[in-house]
Amino acid sequence: MVVTLVRLGAMADYDLLVLGSGPGGQKAAIAAAKLGASVALIERRNMIGGVCIQTGTIPSKTLREAVMYLTGMSQRDLYGQSYRVKEDITIADLTARTSHVVGREVDVIRSQLSRNGVALLPGMGRFLDPHTVQVTDGSGQERKVTAEKIVIATGTRPARPDTVDFDGQTIIDSDSILGLERIPRTMIVVGAGVIGIEYASMFAALGTKVTVIEQRMRMLDFCDTEVVEALKYQLRDLAVTFRFGETVTAVQRYARGTVTTLESGKKIPADTVMYSAGRQGMTDELGLEAAGLAADARGRIKVDSSFRTEVAHIYAVGDVIGFPALAATSMEQGRLAAHHACGEPVHEMHKLQPIGIYTIPEISYIGRTEDELTEQRVPFEVGVSRYRELARGQIIGDSYGVLKLLVSPEDRSLLGVHVFGTNATELVHIGQAVMGCGGTVDYLVDTVFNYPTLAESYKVAALDATNKMRQISMLTE
Ligand SMILES: Cc1cc2nc3c(=O)[nH]c(=O)nc-3n(C[C@H](O)[C@H](O)[C@H](O)COP(=O)(O)OP(=O)(O)OC[C@H]3O[C@@H](n4cnc5c(N)ncnc54)[C@H](O)[C@@H]3O)c2cc1C
Numbered sequence: 001m002v003v004t005l006v007r008l009g010a011m012a013d014y015d016l017l018v019l020g021s022g023p024g025g026q027k028a029a030i031a032a033a034k035l036g037a038s039v040a041l042i043e044r045r046n047m048i049g050g051v052c053i054q055t056g057t058i059p060s061k062t063l064r065e066a067v068m069y070l071t072g073m074s075q076r077d078l079y080g081q082s083y084r085v086k087e088d089i090t091i092a093d094l095t096a097r098t099s100h101v102v103g104r105e106v107d108v109i110r111s112q113l114s115r116n117g118v119a120l121l122p123g124m125g126r127f128l129d130p131h132t133v134q135v136t137d138g139s140g141q142e143r144k145v146t147a148e149k150i151v152i153a154t155g156t157r158p159a160r161p162d163t164v165d166f167d168g169q170t171i172i173d174s175d176s177i178l179g180l181e182r183i184p185r186t187m188i189v190v191g192a193g194v195i196g197i198e199y200a201s202m203f204a205a206l207g208t209k210v211t212v213i214e215q216r217m218r219m220l221d222f223c224d225t226e227v228v229e230a231l232k233y234q235l236r237d238l239a240v241t242f243r244f245g246e247t248v249t250a251v252q253r254y255a256r257g258t259v260t261t262l263e264s265g266k267k268i269p270a271d272t273v274m275y276s277a278g279r280q281g282m283t284d285e286l287g288l289e290a291a292g293l294a295a296d297a298r299g300r301i302k303v304d305s306s307f308r309t310e311v312a313h314i315y316a317v318g319d320v321i322g323f324p325a326l327a328a329t330s331m332e333q334g335r336l337a338a339h340h341a342c343g344e345p346v347h348e349m350h351k352l353q354p355i356g357i358y359t360i361p362e363i364s365y366i367g368r369t370e371d372e373l374t375e376q377r378v379p380f381e382v383g384v385s386r387y388r389e390l391a392r393g394q395i396i397g398d399s400y401g402v403l404k405l406l407v408s409p410e411d412r413s414l415l416g417v418h419v420f421g422t423n424a425t426e427l428v429h430i431g432q433a434v435m436g437c438g439g440t441v442d443y444l445v446d447t448v449f450n451y452p453t454l455a456e457s458y459k460v461a462a463l464d465a466t467n468k469m470r471q472i473s474m475l476t477e
Contacts, residue, residue, distance in 0.1 A: 017125075060358070073360065075397055126287040152317075158175055184272040185208060210239070248262060313341075367435055380416075383404070390456055390457055441465055
């Protein structure tokens, strides 16, 4: 590809200025630098890597890994239900791993930015006009920076209801959960979204008695219904109680814990209450009006398909633009926005995007669900493979895992791939590659997979689907 960038900002300090160093901002900055632009990135000193590295994706996934290892969860099918690697797991056991990984990741990001010549400006940015941003560092020192193009990648923070008195230990959110001083014996999770359920499953695996309270009657309703049922079954087995269709009206803190009152009149005691009630865009202190921009009530900024805001030289990417609000998609949005800003031709964001949910066990899928296909009147056949019928499933002791292919009987293409169990978030990418390249179920039938692997589940499920499709054609011939 030929780099078409000409220097954008003869009069400005930088060609491109990025606000926020999360996945969106990082990838925008590096992509623009690789295209030859002079780039600066503004971020608070203690937030390099953004929510992704400091408080969100990476700490939570590292915590999950520590929980899986120390509790011996993944080995209990083989060594018995009382199997543990460590009997008395402490918060220090968990946070040691998290701090190690976060520290390493921050080093990697700093080094990538510096190798690519991206200037890191410590502080918080605020627009003074559409091309000028004031940077205020931790000690209150201010400087003005001008740029020809600007990318806003300031992300989100947990939404905190005004009526709830968060104290970081007994009433917490997904930020303060990382600062807990001890593992609670009992915990209420308010909100059964992805973050709430991921933490509910980690604490349940640690032995905490978790109650999940959700206003709606279902959870994770964008996922395959059977997969969500299987997850609920596994979590109930870990002593998780679900209260669907319930609204929290009050949370009271006492010397020895909390009492949560529900609209239905129930009162639930718990050592800790974790709120996971959505996220708010970090735009209130950005001075957007000085740039000619505005955010919606949830702090989100509107963009077009090129990630351009209503002000032509200002782009926005990542969680601050809303759905799907994943590190995975934010990175790609950042890269694409940088190409658009630098006038470099680039493909549009791929329509096919995976969803990965790191519950215990994990969930991942690509494409459509059975419910969506049924609603859209698209016929499909289902091919299923259960890990317990795979040699690798037996070896690793995963008896609950399942991979499901949804196949079009008309053109034999894959319409969806749904995985539940060990390595689901990795396995899904085989299906994604086949779907993305326009492959059919026959490719999976004809392919030789390493043995024994979990990847082999694709072949087993493909054979299941094609055998069912053959039965129909035999009957109707
Ligand atoms: C608990 C949790 C678990 C998650 N797990 C996953 C997962 O498993 N997989 C996944 O793909 N996604 C996951 N996510 C989502 C993921 O973390 C976000 O989608 C991703 O971090 C968003 O990236 P971003 O580029 O929008 O910026 P963010 O990572 O949100 O970072 C924004 C940065 O901008 C900075 N900033 C804000 N205002 C200013 C300003 N005025 N000036 C300068 N800088 C500013 C902030 O300090 C922050 O560092 C998780 C999120 C949470 C909370």
